[in-house]
Amino acid sequence: MNVKKRTPPIKLLQTEALLQRLTPPNHPKRPLIEKDFRKRKAGYQGEKTVDYHVSFLTDKKYMIFSDLRLPLAPDHFQIDCLLVTPCYSLLIEIKNIAGTLTIDPEFNQLSQYYKGVETGYPDPIIQATRQKIFLQKWFFNNKLPCPPIEFLVAFSNPATILKMAPGHKRIPPYDKMIHAQNIVSEISKLNNRFTREVTDLKKVKRLLLNQHQPPYPKILSTYQLTEADLTKGVQCERCSHIMIRKIGTWLCPNCHHLSRTAHVKAIEDYFFLIEPTITNQKLRDFLHLSSAKTAAEILKSLPLTKSGSTKGTIYTK
Ligand SMILES: [Zn+2]
Structure with missing residues (x-):
């Protein structure tokens, strides 16, 4: 059951508005902003792909929150997709990266090979582990019993090829990197693993929705622009x-x-x-x-x- 539906991210809408108003039309920052716009648009499409896969979880015991941003001193933390059930909670970190991806657990890096270019990314497992710690702290700060928290890193583009670096097997925690279409089967495994009810769904829902704070990025300063660059x-x-x-x-x-x-x-x-x-x-x-x-x-x-x-x-x- 989707409790908090996804809307287009503000940064995507801001970038779109910026491209409409950036002046002069051949502004030197335009190519970079256009590139970011395409990236953000593809990212949003990828997130919607994950929403589609989790939309099959219609049972009331599943509460799905898309795109949450929760306060946690000294700042906030953001969750792409959170599934709360009576027995466990699941964080889904969504990645929209095309091409062949190789994960190297020794260097904690993800390398993308796409159209003849190699690009490095931080290890998404480390990132998701950090999210898990933040969510545990959130339960603790709100005086709630902390459920078992699991995470998945879901790759939304079905054409992406996932590989382990030579000499490495896909052992935990790297088995948490999956294609988005396998989310539901991973969830049924979790349902078998966790059977003790610890979470008061109503209370958690109320707190999550009340505390969610949409971001307001300062898009002009992101690109070192001022109002003078706008029509x-x-x-x-x-x-x-x-x-x-x-x-x-x-x-x-x-x-x-x-x-x-x-x-x-x-x-x-x-x-x-x-x-x-x-x-x-x-x-x-x-x-x-x-x-x-x-x-x-x-x-x-x-x-x-x-x-x-x-x-x-x-x-x-
Ligand atoms: Zn006209």
């Missing part, structure tokens, strides 16, 4: 040209497209790229609006949370 204004949904406001409507001077709602996307872009709150003044500046009254009407029409006094009212998504 401001309401972009035409047909040709991306900047539109002008005419009697309650947006008009594209390039393709003559008319829209009453084109500002919604622009305000979303502002929230993704600049900050998660906006004021009347900042909205006018970003949308190229001269009238505070129009800006107020637009803000009122959107499902935003208001705080602060009249002049300094802050609107939050």
Whole structure:
């Protein structure tokens, strides 16, 4: 049973918005941002592949949480997929890496061979073991009995070839590296291994959902960009040209497209790229609006949370 469904990761949405607004069109950072965008998109597709495989676990004793981010001093930790059952919990770390992958337990490294290029990655088993320790601490901090915590590293691309380095056998913990389509059979093995009920599902569900904190990465500073690298204004949904406001409507001077709602996307872009709150003044500046009254009407029409006094009212998504 899926308790927390996956939505597109904010970093993917931010990167998409950034590519739409990055100026000039031949900005030197564009190739890097486009490459990251493709990587993040493929990563999200891979995560959805895993969601598909776990969607067969419809029994109420399985609680599936996709993409959790939990507080743990001094920071947070993020889980790609968590399965909570009455008898054990299972962390699934999702990897979307194409090509032939060789794991070397001696050097704790994963090497990818793809299209004639070799690339190194950290040992995913070490990464997943760290996640397991974080989750144990989380149970402890919340004064909950800690269930047995297992983990799997699931490779979402079925064409990926997994290999052990020469001279090494696939022995534990490396047997936890699997293709995503084998997740369900691994889970039935765990069901046979763990039969003692230790987890109060209702309580754990409530705590996990309450404590989940979506990230808000500062995408501009990630790429050492500033607001000056962004095109401001309401972009035409047909040709991306900047539109002008005419009697309650947006008009594209390039393709003559008319829209009453084109500002919604622009305000979303502002929230993704600049900050998660906006004021009347900042909205006018970003949308190229001269009238505070129009800006107020637009803000009122959107499902935003208001705080602060009249002049300094802050609107939050
Ligand atoms: Zn247009």
